[in-house]
Amino acid sequence: MAENLNDLTTEELGKLFPIIIAEYQPEWEKLYRLEEQLIRGTIGNNNINTIEHIGSTAVPGLPAKPTIDILIGIFNESSIDLLINNLKKIGYQLIPKPENPPPHMMFAKGYTKEGVKGQTFHIHIRYPGDWDEPVFRDYLIRNPEKAMEYGNLKMDLADKYRNDREKYTDNKTDFIKKTMKEARNSKTAVVFGSTGLVGKELVNELLGQSEFVKVKAVARRDLTVSHPKLEIVHLADYAKLMELKDKCYADTYFCCIGTTIKIAGTKEKFRQTDLDIPVQIAQLAESLLIPSMVVISSIGASDHSSNFYLRAKGEMEKSVRESYSGNLKIVRPSLLMG
Template identity: 40%
Template sequence: MSLTLRPYQPTDANVITTWLKSEYLMRQWCADRYERFPVTPEDMNSYHQQYFDGHNSVALTMVDDEDIVGYISIRTPADYSSEQRLGFVIIDDSRRGKGLGKAIVSMAVDYAFSKLGAIKVSLGVFENNPIAVRCYESVGFHRVVKQETECYDCLGETWNCIEMEFCKKSLSEMTLEELWQFFPICLASYNPQWRDWAKEEIGLLSEFLSEYYPIVNHIGSTAIPGIQAKPIIDILVEISPNADWQGVRKVMETAGYICMSSSENRMSFNKGYTPQGYAEKVFHVHIHAMGDNDEIAFRNYLNSNPAVAKEYEKLKLSLLPKYRNDRYGYTEAKSEFVKGIIRETKVMKKVVDAELMS
């Protein structure tokens, strides 16, 4: 066989639609995307004209020399430029058992990584299609547990979907920029559990870093009730600037944290980033030299000034569309607001100190 992928052509529909021998097979292939069975070439081309733009969504035909033997689509999910999603996977039913399914999926994954710059490729497959599930697993896809199972009403039944993903690199191999593409910024309503999760993690950190006499605090927006926040618990750990910082790093990594950045008197770690996406509990631990703790003053000010906290929330929401996959840009765009609050807290502290001294 000499298999290649090429852009879909309208005349391909004359062949592809003949592979859909029953409505059951058709629904496994497209769920509710096509309204009626049988799907005609005119239906397929009309769908293409409406939903495939050649940029954010493309359709590809697999050919063996000149023979059409497979079809697949690739699209960019909204707001996730680092991800490509496969769909409408089908092969010539007369050639089953010859590895065409694995071949077309493998070629599409390679296309997504090499030509579209994807870090992750995802797809959904119905539970009642175990042959397809095994095919995707043989390529390297793994199942992903989602908070809510996607399902469709098909032929009078409810069909559940299995979510699957294929990652180009392991998390430890990704640059920070790639990680932020893979883990976009999202904001969630305040969750009272965040405070409890922070308390638990602070207890663990205090225990296994006890030889360094740390001061540990819950910081960031998850420590400010009433405003939306990234569902990531930020924790500040202060240790002596003369401590064995490499020893601290070793302890953190042994405990399961991943070092994100490291400098002379600052280190940053995360926990809860998985190949399947965010875990239920996600933590960023910031280790600073003792006294490097403006984050605490910022947290306290916003907790004491709910109106200002709401201004901060409004700012974050306004920045989200532009910086969803750019943590650096997002942080920098907030910096003037944050610095302004920090300056004010320092002025207030000087006033209070002066009054106490007088």
């Protein structure tokens, strides 16, 4: 981006970069993935809490301005100056937003004084949880008719305000606010351990509740049940759980992870399943600011118990409480048969 492009007036920017709406292109997701790798390699994973493809190019089938919007959630301790300097190295320029000072920041790439050069990207930087874009994106993906309505609105506004980005944006506001209200009233549940005894029953129960419009079942294999509200999230190894962050936004987490010492084979492997994995799930819930979480434990669980099984469950409960600050409910069933 040219050094003095920020000095252009709104009218000059409108003429130089007119609103153009294109049909959805599958390559947009590929372009995002490539840029994500470049960004991670430049600013470091230790400075990134989450990174996601947002905006209309992230919604399959939705017409959009062919600009890839990227949301980056940073940590409270992340260096703002370091982010600005490192992103500048890969062609990004900070776009000042006086009404939203850092850590709210927007960066742009692909714009020059002569017009667009190559692929354009926008980066939006926020602290974790300080965003609505993934909620809006996911709701449009789940509701194709709403996405179509939004696409038609965008094309109408682009024809009307081709050279006026401010009016184009302002006239989308009512639709976005209304849709966000609908999205927040549409709850999603994620069930971990969905193929186990408790998990299978819970999935069936949640699918029958009108409260939840989407039930995501995290599993190593497909479930025997099928339902319009059910989405399978495949995960072969819980060591890679954090790689599923963009698929695990929800209103409530249900952790039904559990095994037996007989099945696990050793006490160490039992602890890996019944203690370590629930804590990883709690950490994921905390990082995504999941509002509530339900964890299945065991009657008699105590980190001071002389019984190995009950002590491990008690240690799990303690570690989950330390890892997750949201609305936590721990369920302690008696002996499970089945």
